[in-house]
Amino acid sequence: MQTHLYLLLLAAGISAAPQMSSMAELLTLLQQMHESATKDVQNLRIETPDDIDDVNCVSRIFEGAEQLKTNPAMKKYSVFFQKFERLKQSLTPSLAKEGNCDTERKNATTFIKKLMTFIRKASKPARV
Template sequence: MKTYLYLLLMVAGICAAPHMSSITELLTLLQQMRESMNLRIETPDDINDVNCISTVFEGIEQLKTNAAMKKFSEFFWKFERLKQSLTPSLGREEKCDTERKSATVFMGNLVTFIRKAALRSARA
């Protein structure tokens, strides 16, 4: 029984490793993006509010269409994969309080969002 449990945990770790690597790459790319942006984006007042997930996705789309972000296409591709894993867990959203803030503030909140999403998916 102990051997079976050990093998099961080892397989789970192997399956989770690529996902965590992807999260690390996302955060690295996001840091590089923060350093090259001057844009105002609708940003949730509370990044922990589940009602604001679609606002985060809309902000990412706004970044994606900015010409300065073309060189970060890898980030958007990786984020799209994360978005697909989060979308099924979205329920009906309620009101989300937002404010137009600099892209740097939005991206700082996005770091928090990505880390929390990674924790949620690791627990699942």
Template sequence: MKTHLYLLLLAAGISAAPQMSSMAELLTLLQQMCESMANDVQNLRIETPDNIDDVNCVSTIFEGTEQLKTHPAMKKFSVFFQKFERLKQSLTPSLAKEGKCDTERMNATRFMEKLMTFVRKASKKTRL
């Protein structure tokens, strides 16, 4: 019985590992993007949730990411946007239940900081 339980836990750990490494890679790419693009996107204003923990603001985060993606300086970070799209697909079922989200137009650097917080929190939820 203990062996069976051990094998189940091992299988669960193996299946969760790719998603966690993908989230870590997503965070790394986002950090690089923040560091290298801070000056290039300073004038870009993006609708940013006041409270990143508000479940009603998930679609606002994805809309802001789409706006960021269309900026010419962001073309070299296409890998980040492709990986982020996968995260969006995994969260899509919860988007239909959204309510009102309080937002403010902030510069792109501030939006990316909040986006990083959002990805960190999403990666913690995938580990549970």
């Protein structure tokens, strides 16, 4: 019985490792994007949720990432956008319909900071 439990925990750890590694990679790429955005996309304004923890704002986060992706200065970060798209399914809560989300158009660096916070929080295991 103890061996069975150990093998089960080992399998769970192995299956979680790629996602955590991907999250760490996303955050590293986002940090690079943030540094680049301070000089490359100063005039870009993105609808940014006021409260990153609001489940009604998840789709706004992905819409903002799409807007960032279309900016020519961000083409060099296509790897981030590909990885983010792959993780989108696991990051999106299964909601039937989102409610209202308070947003404000903010510069790209502010949006990227909020996106980093969102990914960090999404990568933490849920407390039971």
